[in-house]
Amino acid sequence: MTIAVRRAERSDGERLREIAAAxxxxxxxxxxxxxxxxxxxxxxxEKGSAKEIHVAELDGNPVGWMSIVAGDADxxxxxxxxxxxxxxxxxxxxxxxxxxxxxxxxxxxxxLEWEAExxxxxxYERLGARYVRDSPPSEWGRTLPVYxxxxxxxxxxxxxDPRGTSLGSRT
Ligand SMILES: CC(C)(COP(=O)(O)OP(=O)(O)OC[C@H]1O[C@@H](n2cnc3c(N)ncnc32)[C@H](O)[C@@H]1OP(=O)(O)O)[C@@H](O)C(=O)NCCC(=O)NCCS
Numbered sequence: 001m002t003i004a005v006r007r008a009e010r011s012d013g014e015r016l017r018e019i020a021a022a023x024x025x026x027x028x029x030x031x032x033x034x035x036x037x038x039x040x041x042x043x044x045x046e047k048g049s050a051k052e053i054h055v056a057e058l059d060g061n062p063v064g065w066m067s068i069v070a071g072d073a074d075x076x077x078x079x080x081x082x083x084x085x086x087x088x089x090x091x092x093x094x095x096x097x098x099x100x101x102x103x104x105x106x107x108x109x110x111x112l113e114w115e116a117e118x119x120x121x122x123x124y125e126r127l128g129a130r131y132v133r134d135s136p137p138s139e140w141g142r143t144l145p146v147y148x149x150x151x152x153x154x155x156x157x158x159x160x161d162p163r164g165t166s167l168g169s170r171t
Contacts, residue, residue, distance in 0.1 A: 001059060003092055005099045008044065008053035008065060016043045016055070016065050016082075023064075023082035027119045033140070041080075045069075051079060054099050056092040063087035066096040068103055074110035081114075097127055105151055113148040121145060 008016065021038035025031060045051035049069055056064040064083035071077045078100050083093045104112045115135045116124055124147050132148040 001090065003056060003058055003090065003095055005054050005056050005095055008055050010044060012053075012055055012062060012065075013044050015062050016053070017041065019062065019065060019084045020080065020082045022084050024117075026085040026088075027117065037139070049079075052103060053080075054096065054103075056083070056096050058087050058090065058092065063090075064092040064096055066100050068100050068112070070107075071113065074108070076104045076107070076109045076112050078112055078114035081120075093123065094127065097124075101149060101151065110152045111148050111150050113146055115144040116147040118145065121147070 017038055020041060020043070021034055024037065025034045042049055042051070044053065045067070051067040051069050053065060053067040055062045064087065065080060066078065066082075067080040069077050069079045078097075081093065081096055081100075083096075101112060113132060115138070116129075121131075127149075129147045129149045132146045135144040135146050138144055
C-alpha cells in the first residue's frame with residue numbers, strides 16, 4: 001500500500017466532491033443535508049478563492065484531499081480535510097494535515113486555523129492542534145470549535161476571526 005500526496009488537477013473535481021460528501025456523511029448527518037452541502041462547496045476554488053488543494057492517493061487512487069487558503073497577513077485556514085470512509089485509518093488524513101502545515105511554513109505563515117468537525121477534534125489534538133475559540137454560527141446554525149496550530153514561537157491568537165467570517169466549509 002502506497003500513500004502519496006500531490007497537487008489537485010482540474011480533472012479531480014468530481015471525485016473530490018464525492019470524497020467530501022462521503023467523509024461528511026460518515027458522521028451520520030442527514031443524507032439530504034450532506035448532499036445539498038456537497039453540491040455547493042467550491043471544490044477547486046472556482047468561485048475565486050485562492051485555495052491550494054492537495055490530494056492523497058492510495059495506490060494511485062484519490063482517497064482524500066485538503067485545501068488551505070490565506071487568512072490575514074500571517075494566518076492560514078485549513079479549508080478542507082476529507083478522507084473517503086473506505087480509506088480512513090490508513091494515514092491519509094495525517095499525511096494531508098502534515099502537508100498543509102508544511103505548505104504554510106513554506107509561506108512563512110504564523111499559524112494554521114480551521115473550524116473543526118466535533119467528531120474530528122481528537123484526531124486534531126493527536127496532531128498537536130489546540131482549541132482556540134468558538135466559531136460564529138455556521139450555515140447549519142451550530143457553533144464549531146476553531147482549532148489551530150502555532151507555527152512560530154508566540155501563542156495562538158485568541159482574537160477575532162481574521163476574516164470576520166466563517167472559516168472553512170465544515171458547516
Ligand atoms: C478526520 C479524518 C480526516 C482523519 O483521517 P484518517 O485518514 O482516517 O486519519 P489517519 O489514518 O491519519 O489517523 C491517524 C490516527 O488518528 C486516529 N483518528 C482518526 N480519526 C479520528 C477521530 N475522528 N477521532 C479520534 N482519532 C482519530 C486514527 O485512529 C489514527 O490513530 P493510530 O495512529 O493510533 O492508528 C477522517 O476521518 C475524515 O475525513 N473524517 C470525516 C470528515 C471530517 O470530519 N473531516 C474533518 C473536517 S474538520
